Amino acid sequence: MGNHSDGSPNHSGTVATAGQNVVEKFQDPGLPPHRLRLADTDPRAAKRAERQVAILFGISVIGTVIFLVSYFAIDLHTDGSIATIRNQNLLLGLGTAFAMLGIGTGIVHWAKALMPDHEVSEERHAIRTEEDRQAAVRIVEDIVEETGIKRRPLIRNTLLGAVALAPLPALAVFGDLGPRPDDKLAHTMWAPQDGKLKRLTRDPDGTPIKASDVTIGSAFHVIPEGLNELQEGKLNAKAKAVVLLMRLNPDDLTISKGRETWSYNGIVAYSKICTHVGCPVALYEQQTHHLLCPCHQSTFDLTKECKVIFGPASRPLPQLPIAVDAEGYLVATSDFKEPVGPSYWERDEHERLINS
Amino acid sequence: MSASSTAEVPFVPETKVGRITDFVDQRVGGSGILREFGRKVFPDHWSFMFGEVALYSFVILLMSGTFLTFFFDPSMAETHYSGSYTPLTNVEMSVAYNSSLNISFDIRGGLFFRQVHHWAALLFVASLGVHMLRVFFTGAFRKPREMNWVVGGVLLILAMAEGFTGYSLPDDLLSGNGLRIIDGVIKSIPVIGTYISFFLFGGEFPGTAIIGRLYVLHILLVPAMILLMIVIHLFMVVVHKHTQYPGPGRNDGNVVGYPLGPVYAAKAGGFFFIVFGVVALMAAMFTINPIWNYGPYDPSPVSAGTQPDWYIGFVDGALRLMPGVVNDFHFEYIIFGHVLTLNVLLPALVPAGIIFTVLFTYPWIERWITKDDREHHVLDRPRNAPTRTAIGVAGFTWYCVMWAAAGSDLIATHFHVALNDVTYWLRTLFFIGPIIAFMVTKRVALALQRKDREIALHGRETGRIVRLPHGEFIEVHAPLDDYKHYKLVGFESPSPSAAEPNENGVVTPKEKRRAALSKWFFEDRVAPATPAELEAAHGHGHHEAIESGEEHKSLSH
Numbered sequence: 001m002g003n004h005s006d007g008s009p010n011h012s013g014t015v016a017t018a019g020q021n022v023v024e025k026f027q028d029p030g031l032p033p034h035r036l037r038l039a040d041t042d043p044r045a046a047k048r049a050e051r052q053v054a055i056l057f058g059i060s061v062i063g064t065v066i067f068l069v070s071y072f073a074i075d076l077h078t079d080g081s082i083a084t085i086r087n088q089n090l091l092l093g094l095g096t097a098f099a100m101l102g103i104g105t106g107i108v109h110w111a112k113a114l115m116p117d118h119e120v121s122e123e124r125h126a127i128r129t130e131e132d133r134q135a136a137v138r139i140v141e142d143i144v145e146e147t148g149i150k151r152r153p154l155i156r157n158t159l160l161g162a163v164a165l166a167p168l169p170a171l172a173v174f175g176d177l178g179p180r181p182d183d184k185l186a187h188t189m190w191a192p193q194d195g196k197l198k199r200l201t202r203d204p205d206g207t208p209i210k211a212s213d214v215t216i217g218s219a220f221h222v223i224p225e226g227l228n229e230l231q232e233g234k235l236n237a238k239a240k241a242v243v244l245l246m247r248l249n250p251d252d253l254t255i256s257k258g259r260e261t262w263s264y265n266g267i268v269a270y271s272k273i274c275t276h277v278g279c280p281v282a283l284y285e286q287q288t289h290h291l292l293c294p295c296h297q298s299t300f301d302l303t304k305e306c307k308v309i310f311g312p313a314s315r316p317l318p319q320l321p322i323a324v325d326a327e328g329y330l331v332a333t334s335d336f337k338e339p340v341g342p343s344y345w346e347r348d349e350h351e352r353l354i355n356s
Numbered sequence: 357m358s359a360s361s362t363a364e365v366p367f368v369p370e371t372k373v374g375r376i377t378d379f380v381d382q383r384v385g386g387s388g389i390l391r392e393f394g395r396k397v398f399p400d401h402w403s404f405m406f407g408e409v410a411l412y413s414f415v416i417l418l419m420s421g422t423f424l425t426f427f428f429d430p431s432m433a434e435t436h437y438s439g440s441y442t443p444l445t446n447v448e449m450s451v452a453y454n455s456s457l458n459i460s461f462d463i464r465g466g467l468f469f470r471q472v473h474h475w476a477a478l479l480f481v482a483s484l485g486v487h488m489l490r491v492f493f494t495g496a497f498r499k500p501r502e503m504n505w506v507v508g509g510v511l512l513i514l515a516m517a518e519g520f521t522g523y524s525l526p527d528d529l530l531s532g533n534g535l536r537i538i539d540g541v542i543k544s545i546p547v548i549g550t551y552i553s554f555f556l557f558g559g560e561f562p563g564t565a566i567i568g569r570l571y572v573l574h575i576l577l578v579p580a581m582i583l584l585m586i587v588i589h590l591f592m593v594v595v596h597k598h599t600q601y602p603g604p605g606r607n608d609g610n611v612v613g614y615p616l617g618p619v620y621a622a623k624a625g626g627f628f629f630i631v632f633g634v635v636a637l638m639a640a641m642f643t644i645n646p647i648w649n650y651g652p653y654d655p656s657p658v659s660a661g662t663q664p665d666w667y668i669g670f671v672d673g674a675l676r677l678m679p680g681v682v683n684d685f686h687f688e689y690i691i692f693g694h695v696l697t698l699n700v701l702l703p704a705l706v707p708a709g710i711i712f713t714v715l716f717t718y719p720w721i722e723r724w725i726t727k728d729d730r731e732h733h734v735l736d737r738p739r740n741a742p743t744r745t746a747i748g749v750a751g752f753t754w755y756c757v758m759w760a761a762a763g764s765d766l767i768a769t770h771f772h773v774a775l776n777d778v779t780y781w782l783r784t785l786f787f788i789g790p791i792i793a794f795m796v797t798k799r800v801a802l803a804l805q806r807k808d809r810e811i812a813l814h815g816r817e818t819g820r821i822v823r824l825p826h827g828e829f830i831e832v833h834a835p836l837d838d839y840k841h842y843k844l845v846g847f848e849s850p851s852p853s854a855a856e857p858n859e860n861g862v863v864t865p866k867e868k869r870r871a872a873l874s875k876w877f878f879e880d881r882v883a884p885a886t887p888a889e890l891e892a893a894h895g896h897g898h899h900e901a902i903e904s905g906e907e908h909k910s911l912s913h
Contacts, residue, residue: 100636
């Protein structure tokens with residue numbers, strides 16, 4: 001069986017090989033001699049291997065039985081507790097595992113111990129003959145030549161133009177996959193409705209928040225009043241409108257010009273949607289007054305109007321202007337003064353639109 | 357065979373199996389194919405199994421996925437939960453999440469199938485990746501297999517797409533946050549980003565369309581493409597025949613291994629059951645994606661320490677590593693009244709873009725540098741191609757740095773280090789990690805080659821110390837047998853090829869660059885030992901006298 005041909009591949013001369021002029025290499029000794037296995041020489045070993053394979057197949061049968069019994073014997077409708085489901089999952093899984101591993105290991109053991117293990121050497125035939133190769137190239141060249149496409153650039157160029165344009169309808173039919181964005185991203189539910197300012201309410205139950213409930217150091221997850229009552233598009237509205245409300249010592253806050261009236265007694269409200277890619281900025285570090293986004297670790301400094309101090313975000317979180325109404329509840333005096341959430345191509349345009 | 361040869365006695369199979377074979381053959385005519393493939397020789401090596409694992413996990417995915425489609429409802433309509441899992445009773449959720457919970461808790465075996473499906477998906481992408489690493493490091497992508505390498509790369513991308521679309525379907529809190537990140541990334545695309553986002557989600561995020569759309573992609577379009585690519589891939593494997601590792605009796609002109617029937621078919625077929633069994637074992641014992649813990653998607657809550665499935669990790673990690681602001685420079689800036697979000701766009705596109713571009717073009721790059729246009733069917737041991745191996749490890753290191761960055765928060769909490777420091781270190785490693793990996797790997801490969809040379813020339817160390825009559829102690833070296841010896845010396849070691857003038861007698865700048873790269877590729881190579889060197893080694897050594905007295909033992913594993 002052994003192929004005692006020379007091990008060195010055909011030298012094409014394109015790659016220099018070791019010792020340029022003395023192409024001297026060790027001779028390929030050919031395939032190592034075949035070594036007999038125990039089962040080849042000792043009938044008792046062969047018999048033993050046969051029994052082992054049979055036992056493995058037997059284990060598979062047991063696995064299948066385990067699966068069927070645990071499928072039919074455990075009824076989720078009478079007892080659907082988590083523990084039952086877990087147990088059934090375990091038994092079904094172990095049953096399948098034994099059923100499959102029994103067959104798999106049995107067959108492999110059979111192949112390795114009892115089937116012939118002579119390594120065979122087979123000639124590797126070229127993918128195609130040299131003649132075919134040249135003929136193929138000629139055929140393609142002839143075909144292209146007969147079309148005359150190279151000699152008639154007018155045909156070629158108009159065809160290219162037509163083929164380039166033809167898929168456009170296929171793109172255009174996707175036009176109704178969604179509405180045009182227009183300025184939808186520029187507005188949230190916080191805009192006053194019919195002159196009535198929206199109250200800040202607790203997420204998720206929607207109870208309004210009194211300014212007096214907000215003690216120094218506390219933080220609230222906030223949704224706008226009326227969100228829970230929305231019949232449709234609730235998640236869409238919520239995805240833009242969620243807010244974090246915190247109260248700091250007013251002396252700790254650096255307030256820039258134009259935002260003096262946006263906070264109340266050290267109570268500030270910021271969009272919870274990260275300006276990076278839109279995760280909820282859910283972690284408030286009370287001691288350092290940092291807000292941290294758990295997705296990509298953008299960190300915002302609450303005392304500096306949520307300026308980015310670490311991580312991949314590039315813009316501060318938008319601030320929601322708030323005040324207190326006659327009954328002492330916190331209200332938003334207007335919508336955000338800039339689009340919330342991740343940046344997008346038209347964002348700057350929208351910001352100018354909001355402030356005009 | 358021909359019907360006209362009536363004079364001869366017609367061939368009648370003797371056994372029952374033979375008669376069945378003959379019956380089928382006379383009706384569908386498969387004898388030619390059977391002759392070609394029935395005893396086709398396949399080389400055997402443990403590292404060839406990664407591709408098989410990928411194939412088999414895909415089969416498992418098709419089977420378990422089909423079961424899941426019978427019960428899953430990809431609707432985002434609102435409903436209130438009324439199933440067996442009491443902590444979520446009466447909670448408002450989408451129909452998709454509701455049906456995922458029902459699959460987990462109210463359908464016998466449903467949880468098991470979900471877990472099989474998820475584990476098999478993780479295994480599918482992992483085995484694909486490891487298979488590609490194997491192909492790269494052994495040089496199996498070289499002529500004539502370049503195009504099959506590209507098909508493999510396409511499969512890897514499709515597998516990640518398939519994984520991500522599937523991950524999003526249950527509409528739980530985690531998958532919803534994953535989609536939200538994708539939405540943020542899409543919106544950062546200049547000019548058309550906002551439109552793509554609105555068209556994908558059917559309006560604003562999250563909308564009510566996305567799950568249904570991803571479902572069609574996940575169960576129809578992407579799997580069909582994967583299947584098509586697998587067919588092309590396997591067809592090309594048949595055309596090329598399998599590669600083989602170098603060794604005695606193996607060369608580019610032959611295939612050494614076991615015949616398809618029965619040994620190879622039995623081993624490969626049995627291996628399918630083993631893969632299935634292992635996936636079933638994982639699904640039985642290890643919870644994966646416990647969607648009931650996370651709750652339905654809601655844009656407000658999020659839990660810390662959540663991770664994407666592992667194969668998306670490198671993109672997520674890149675997003676984390678990119679700083680948004682450096683000193684006072686903001687990576688998001690406004691250009692002609694429009695927003696360019698480089699802090700999202702760059703990390704989302706550039707690293708993945710570089711990795712896949714290099715991956716797809718590498719066979720042609722190496723072919724150009726080495727001017728090697730021959731067919732290769734014998735693999736390289738990674739050490740015998742030090743520069744390629746070093747390039748591969750550098751790329752892999754780069755990938756791993758980004759992948760580690762996706763778990764930066766977990767690294768920080770597990771090892772009690774500052775999150776910021778972890779990020780700073782990973783940012784540094786992002787740039788210097790691949791360089792260090794390249795240098796170290798190349799040196800290790802060269803050192804291993806030198807060790808091989810040493811063993812080939814001086815034999816292996818036996819561990820036996822002998823005291824000579826004059827008092828000197830030496831360790832006895834035993835020569836290898838011919839077969840093991842050949843494994844250490846039977847490889848090619850190309851040297852740099854100098855720039856050559858073209859047909860006009862001009863050495864083009866491009867050719868000069870190629871020559872420079874060729875020098876970089878091959879310059880500090882270690883040539884295999886030659887018979888003359890072996891001769892010389894035996895001539896000078898004082899241990900020769902002792903060695904000759906030794907019985908020739910072969911190196912045992």
